[in-house]
Amino acid sequence: MQKLVYCHLFLLSLSCLSCWALSWSQNQQFKQAKNYEGSSDLVDLEYHMGPVLAAPINLYIIWYGHWNPTHQATIRDFLYSLSSSSAPFPSVADWWRTVRLYTDQTGSNITGNIVLSGEFYDSTYSHGSYLSRLDIQSIIKTAVSTSYGPRALPLNYRNGLYLVLTSSDVKVQDFCRAVCGFHYFTFPIIVGVTVPYAWVGYSGTQCPGMCAYPFAWPNYSGKPPPSTSGGNNIMGAPNGDAGADGMISVIAHELAEVSSNPLVNAWYAGDDPTAPTEIADL
Structure with missing residues (x-):
């Protein structure tokens, strides 16, 4: 059930691409190189x-701050499932095959091999609890610093x-x-x-x-719609924590x-590459 909910959510975020992925067999998808553009009347990707x-990959x-071990385990499970070949359809790995349809100018598809290769725990808030965007890069610098010895992450630029x-x-x-x-x-x-990087924050309390x-309701939208069985129609968090x-x-x-x-x-829409519309925005 957990995987079904995740897959449903992710497929909605890339609904147009998913339609293409389901229309070809896996062999046809990767037999020959081809660039695929997102389909939208409003977005010219x-x-x-x-x-x-x-x-x-x-x-x-890099776990920055104090973390609930249960939340960490949930996130790890998701990351492990990106390259899983044993999960029944539909799965996170099936969704990632849709992402893989994008290629570069050499015809190479996005990889399907994503390995969780290391973790760093910055529980001392090395750069404080109020961070700028550039501070995220400084946190990476700290995590790969040789001063941490075997705890440090490798600086893998390849x-x-x-x-x-x-x-x-x-x-x-x-x-x-x-x-x-x-x-x-x-x-x-x-x-x-x-090196490429991404940042995501825990929003459960903020x-x-x-x-x-959809695991929580926006305050600016007023009361959530009622359910026919009582309560409301907010989707339950699959792992019990909306954040x-x-x-x-x-x-x-x-x-x-x-x-x-x-x-x-590479792949984006719009005239400003620093504020682009990208494939997960479709």
Whole structure:
């Protein structure tokens, strides 16, 4: 049931792409290279000749702040399931095959091999509990610092992807106001190399109605619609926590976009690459 709910949510976020994925067999999808554009009357998604994440991804999590171990386990389970081949249909891996339809100029598809390769626990709030967007890069720099010895993450500039997750008591610039998460690439002047990364915050206590919808109801929308059986029609969080389940939805969103637009010069719509419409926005 848990996987069904996640898959349903993710397929809704990429509904147009999902229709294409279901219309071809898996062999037909990857037999020959081809670029696929998102279908929308309002969005003109284009390829801008930049790379996609076609090589196997080594994913590194940075847990910033104090975390509930149950929430961490839920998020790990989702990340492990991205490359699972044994889960029954529909599954998260089936959804990721839709993301894989995007290619680069060489005809290489986005990878289906995503491995959780390391975790770093920054429970001392090394950069405080009020973070700017650039602070996220500094957190990555801290996590790969050799001063932490064997605890440090490797600085993998070949096929590394860094996922910074902030706990419920950490406030991030624009969080709950304009964004629930974002992705970009690191600046060599801060981290030392250019690598793709994404950030997602736990919204369960700060703005569940905005960043954990449909598992929570927005305050600005008034009372939620009543249920015919009593109570309301808010969708129950599959794992019992709207903040953690909302994070998984946002993590999926950001992983799809950072894989198809890691250096902000591949798949997007709009004239401004710093504020693009990307594949998970369709």
